[in-house]
Amino acid sequence: MSLRILLRTTFTLVTILLLSVRADAQSRSLPAEPVAMGTESQFVFDGFIVDNHFALKYKQQAVEREFHPPRKHARNPLIAGEGGYVTVRRHPETGLFQMWYQTHTPRLNADGKHVGSNYAIAYAESKDGLDWKRPQLGLFEWKGTKQNNIVWKGITDQRASGQCLIEAPEADRRGYRYLMSYHTGGVKKGMNGIRVVGSQDGIHWDKSSDTLLAELHSDTLNSIVYDPVEKQYVMYCRAKHIYRTFRGDILDTGASRRVARMTGPSLWEKWTSQPQNMLIPDELDSAKQFNFFYGMPVRYHAGIFWGSLWPFKMNTDVVTELAFSRDGIQFERLSARPRLLDLGEEGAWDDGMVFGNNWVEVGDEWWFYYSGFDGPHGDPTARQPGIGVATIKKERLISLRGPRSGGVVITRQIQWPGGKLLMNADASEGEIKVRVSDARRRVLEGFDYDDCVPLDSDSVRHTVRWKEKSIESLAGQTIRLEIFLQDADLFTFRAGETAP
Template sequence: MFTALVVHAAEPVEIGRRVQFFMDDHIVDNRWSLKPKTEEVVRAFHAPEKHAANPVIAGQGGYVSAVREPDTGLVRLWYQIAHWTGEAGKGADYAIAYAESKDGVTFERPEFNLVEWQGTKANNVVWRGPSGRRASGAQIVQAPERDKRGFRYLLTYHTGGAGKGMNGIRVVGSHDGIHWDAGSDSLITELHSDTINSIVHDGDRGQYVMFCRPKDRYLVGGATGNFLETGESRRIARMSGADLWKPWTGPPETILIPDELDMQRGFNRFYGMSARWHEGIYWGALLCFKLNTDITTELAWSRDGRRFERLPLRPKLLALGPDGAWDGGMVYGSADWVEMGDRWYLYYAGHDGPHETPHRTPGIGLATLRKEGFVSLRGPRGGGVVCTRLLRWPGGGLKVNADASKGEIRVRVSDEKRRPLDGFGYEDMETFTGDSTALEVEWRGKSLNELQGRAIRLEFHLRNADLFTFRAE
């Protein structure tokens, strides 16, 4: 189905305890079919399924950030809301609202009586920024405890109308996610990037990375009626810094520009990109914009935070709903998925009209997919093999996320030359014919822990089955 760029890793690959994904061939040495004239092992994309209860929040919605509390299981959402003032030159007011759910589907919007919005404090608004006029693009940052200054939650957002030296991307702390400490509110960068400005902490490189627009030097194309001078700011750029609480220096570096495939489909802008760092990989929900109408969401990923890849046929992570539906005009996806059992829950903002519609109604929707289930390698009916690069086995057993409910999977362990290791052959394991996100692969009388520190290959024999991920555990 899809062929993704091969990103070679030094061998033996140090996989540690991280989940190994197959959206590219980073750890794949080869894959082939047992009937090569008619079949092949293919890469399959699995789009999240929109929930039947959508919209889970009606009448409110914008960029959304989600967290599931590990102790209570409570799902918490912080999201942008807007109100068009109707005043010349003022545009819209923006604020951050809050909702929560015990099951991730049915949400409550408590009245906090904290922040005035449209003339009343009887609302679920929790933050409006230093000017009281604009707090947009909310995101809860997953930061190490040492960087939180004693707060449990850190919120990054964009503000305007606050005066010179105040406008731009800011961070504020909270102990409960509802009451935000104005004294902690700090400027990260004086950049008017009016989109979702995702900030992630890269634990390998010890830095924070923000994905934004390069609006230090480009405006929204044609804002003055002169594209020659404005350029085009609706691109994806990045900035980085070691400290969330001190201003970052240096200009945004452009890293994603629409290519020929985007142009052929009319998606000639990138509106923004929600991102997260998970299992050593940057995951992006890329907002593809057809000027000046549709916005849809696609999957992007990077192993270094600079070179982002996309699946060649550009399948939609979140597509528009039908004409007239609550999400039929625009869908703003988020990379802030939460884990609910064997499923990942992805929340997104939807609108019933396209970008320039003056009176469109927002909402927040839910889409779910298999845990770790964006992409699989799929073996054909006649069978196929996925052979990894040499891996430095860290010890412990092998866990596999796979669906063989209509076929079967077997696994063997081999050396550099693909010679099977004694006791770890296909015939030494019980063939798997089920569906599991955490299958414990076992060989009769043998343990992979015996191979700790050795360079090995894993060979997956797939017959009419999907291999999503594997990990050492």
């Protein structure tokens, strides 16, 4: 083979590879059209499925993103005097609410000074998600007795903190119904770090399954998420392998309270990747002196990585904000930085710190369980913990809101999969109408705004109808949805017979 042919072949292969990488990258943030959307919910707020939006009175008004925070429950705290990072799941068969939370007991020296804490994972359960029972399990000694609800103290029965339940494909579960990651420290070299353990009931954890994933002293809730697109596991943690502020001066050690990311192919072998910082406080955080991030639990849902970010004001407040990403790397935050979960009023049980996690779906609602403290981070002996919940209708954290004179949201080209058009929207103070057009925005006969039956109520499962035609007849065709919003909020749309 001549040098010219070799160089040409090499150039062609490199070009193909680069184009392939570029296409893959683009597919996570800007989809190829027409979009094969399937029957999954399509969130409209982040510009992935939406091609354009505009107001009819475009000089004075606009279609805008609106944040809708969950509301704290009137019965909070649901558990008082105890709590740490909290994770809740519902049993898929019985509907039982199961809770795992980090608990600790302070270690004091001979002078009564706080010198550290012992950590363990405790368990509670509830039939309705509000009345919680902490069963006396008798599994581990804690505070001098086995009459407690402790379910895990780590591979050496010495320390377990930062528990995170993992949703994984069935093929990766090794037969376990529950998988949990946690952090352990203070044991021998080669065992400290982030570990994974399995259980059949969430109470009795199989020590023989306990596996070290990363020898990393990331002392926070280290959230592990399965990425179904890349078919790999992603962990959001702290890059404590190179930034350790508790050793020496910060000039040399740097700040470790950022959000880092590392990946691995399996839950049952040590990861070889290194954590990379990917979310650092910016000038908007600095304006309020929230110059640190304590951690970020993450959940993958409907093509989006949803982060419950914990901005931290040294050495006092911790709050919870929303972050979101299509690829799990580039996270966006709303410009006004609204709180997903804010501190309680002065004197409340959660007026010092709030550590939110992702949601549990309960009927047509999302329930966000969180741990709260009535004092600042800096003095562990001057605060009491508790656990509460905040609720919102499902998939309703961020909407596109149409102004009083009306606005339009236009989707990208969609390959309609068939079925009805189902919409999660609040039109109780206005109306919503939809017309269907082709790729060039030419309206399809019988699918104009005048043909549409207006929506004028609030529902997570509106069915959009036209007077003479049915969108079900467009199965397999490439279309656009042009959604007219007047004093109305649009959250998601999907194709299907009924909402899930």
